[in-house]
Amino acid sequence: DQDRRYRAGPNGIPHRSAVRTPDALRIAVRSNLIALQAQLNETVNLWVLEGVLVRNLDGIESTEALAIRVNAWDRVPAYISAAGKALLACLSDEEVRRMHGNRLPPWPSSHIPSMSALLDHLARVRRRGYATNMEEVAQGVFGVAVALRTPEGEPIAALSTGVPGVRFSRSRGEQIARL
Numbered sequence: 001d002q003d004r005r006y007r008a009g010p011n012g013i014p015h016r017s018a019v020r021t022p023d024a025l026r027i028a029v030r031s032n033l034i035a036l037q038a039q040l041n042e043t044v045n046l047w048v049l050e051g052v053l054v055r056n057l058d059g060i061e062s063t064e065a066l067a068i069r070v071n072a073w074d075r076v077p078a079y080i081s082a083a084g085k086a087l088l089a090c091l092s093d094e095e096v097r098r099m100h101g102n103r104l105p106p107w108p109s110s111h112i113p114s115m116s117a118l119l120d121h122l123a124r125v126r127r128r129g130y131a132t133n134m135e136e137v138a139q140g141v142f143g144v145a146v147a148l149r150t151p152e153g154e155p156i157a158a159l160s161t162g163v164p165g166v167r168f169s170r171s172r173g174e175q176i177a178r179l
Helices: 022-040 083-090 092-102 115-128 171-179
Strands: 042-050 053-060 075-079 133-134 141-149 157-162
Touching: 022 042, 022 053, 022 157, 042 083, 053 083, 053 141, 083 133, 083 141, 083 157, 092 115, 141 171, 157 171
Parallel strands: none
Antiparallel strands: 042 053, 042 157, 053 075, 133 141, 141 157
């Protein structure tokens, strides 16, 4: 990349045919989770989209005393989580509307009140290249996520990092997104 660091290229990202099951995807991505967690020392997770929800497939916890637990949330509405937003941003606005029936499932701490607000947010995610969660899943928890795509561009999962609010800042979020 521009900082002369190695990044996974097309051969480092699994093809859709190679990850037909959650276990195969977990195995294919595990080394990336380990490397990312080691660089950040924050909790990292692997998520997949299941309808309007995202499901946690795997994760590695931070070794910090204050850390976000892996599997703290097994399934959550996609529109409130960083991982879900990263995956929803891979879809067209029409696909997002259709899958939600043009209404969002309620969540008490959601910052996105309507379908139009979600679509505006997803447009920003597409421009930026990563998604965030600013205390939307739970108070004090911030997240940053990117979609993992096949070499053909098809989204297959998302990697996210959960960070306690006391360690999160805008610059920290940008650093996480770059990594």
